[in-house]
Amino acid sequence: MDDRPKATRNGRAAAKAKEVEAELIAVVVSVNDGEPAVLTIGQGDCLPSGPFALEHRSLQSGLRAWVEQQTGHPLGYIEQLYTFADRDRADGRQQRVISISYLALTRKEHATGASACAWRSWYDYFPWEDHRLGTPKLIADVLKPRLLAWAAAVEEAAIARERRRRAAIAFAFEDRPWNEELALQRYELLYEAGLVAEATRDERSIASDSTAGTTMVADHRRILATGLARLRSKIKYRPVVFELMPPVFTLLQLQRTVEALAGRLINKPNFRRLIEQQELVEETGETSLDTGGRPAKLYQFRHAVLDETAVAGTKLPLARG
């Protein structure tokens, strides 16, 4: 008796074609001078990607190889995002494609040679996500009225109400608080409402007159939104920001980086207190003079904390620790 799952032997689909093509796709992020950027190829409308092939030792190493080949950029920290399969392939082939997406954090610095790649700001693709200078006018002027119109366009009152509620939660209408982590829900809502060009393109329906943000190929923008949402969530409970920082930095530079990711401003004293009480950084003893005012102390990441995983914040009232 072999030790493989029974399903692979007697399942009802065992006789049919089961082969699929597996594609690796990367959301490579860096932050430069307070501007979050993503690594693109083509006309800035495509994420680095390539098929998973026999010569790759693992999914991760396959991804690294493709990104390095297409952009000249070696990757450090990477983490799996999501695996998609329900993509509509326009060509008639009876061949499924599975996309395994990854989030990579890096620094721009590496020279990229002559590759046809470019760093583009996140907020080119999601202009409604940057709230650092206040709520973007785009939301009140364009998105809100069109989302409400989309809700009103349906017959049933219950569905219309549900649409309004979803829009209100995602985009902070009706005095709700803005939640930066809902980036993916916002993109999907705009897609449903036909407010991003991908939706009308996929549907082959009437082209929308005004659509928001720069378009990408296939579902790449959705994958980018997935990475954005994951990163905004993760910076809150894991010290991943430091993957985006130079070896030595000031606390304000660190704050600006987090603000760039979160798309909103942070209270300065409280941010410093948070960083210090978690003992995430240590002083180098040096100071930086090019701040314009009083010199700022330079810090470096305490790599030791990466292993002190034990400090995962509980949320349950556990008994007698």
Place this chain on the structure above:
Amino acid sequence: MDDRPKATRNGRAAAKAKEVEAELIAVVVSVNDGEPAVLTIGQGDCLPSGPFALEHRSLQSGLRAWVEQQTGHPLGYIEQLYTFADRDRADGRQQRVISISYLALTRKEHATGASACAWRSWYDYFPWEDHRLGTPKLIADVLKPRLLAWAAAVEEAAIARERRRRAAIAFAFEDRPWNEELALQRYELLYEAGLVAEATRDERSIASDSTAGTTMVADHRRILATGLARLRSKIKYRPVVFELMPPVFTLLQLQRTVEALAGRLINKPNFRRLIEQQELVEETGETSLDTGGRPAKLYQFRHAVLDETAVAGTKLPLARG
């Protein structure tokens, strides 16, 4: 010019075989009378699984079909866990297998027909994870000495120290606090140290005399550990427990379910306060008499909270909300 990623056209691997087999695999969880269970097939050594085939509309629907076919159990809530590919297939075929794993939460109640499946307790597979009745003796009696021996078995002092530190963090040695979310790290540590049978089996090395927990096929136990860790983490910030509860329940039943998942006890008054102030439940007006003591109020889940996603707990000191 077509709109597909360039990589699929001119990559260096384009000429080689790129087809892979995609396998769907499910960790189906339920909790019955305070005992967490996982749905298995075979001799309790195999998770429900099957290949992703053309007739499946999506990964999720493919998974649902396989689980229902193999176990007769319809699935409700499911979420993607992780996609693996670096498995060693013993057979010599030059064919990669990608495993896409899912976590499903359900209730045992559904009649499962005559399928060859069984509910097994989590803690059969991970006996070191149940701390409800105190720290299992297994840890101090077996795992700790063998982990320390494994650390001592290496030449370099730095590596030995690193091994000791990893073991101490994962298993709460040296007065560290126990962290129930590290279930996956613990399994992987035991695998590295050769303390689970899968490790010695995969290595085809000397069989270990004493190994811990019930073995599973291939890497199924690792996938189960992944699901366990994910669920233990998720119950802290999303109301997923209710997927495991009957429509109506007492607060103590709810607490026992969370305790079963977390593998540790919870402070009763504080748990009640937490549930109530989050407004997760509402009274039905009924009471339950079969508690043994004073009748307990019956509650039901407020499904409205599922949409109030806005309450994602922040951890950054954001400015002026």
Place this chain on the structure above:
DNA sequence: CCCCTTATAGTCGAATGGATTATAAACGGG
């Protein structure tokens, strides 16, 4: 009726977290 069991409410103090104010140290212009 007493006692045991479980349910439910309330209290107390430490710690956390958001907002604000105060002080220190550089620079540049008059």
Place this chain on the structure above:
DNA sequence: CCCGTTTATAATCCATTCGACTATAAGGGG
């Protein structure tokens, strides 16, 4: 050289949260 500007850094205040504990209520069984 003083003075205003800019930025860094420290300290304070207060509301809320959270863990641990105590007290009271309401059923069943001997």
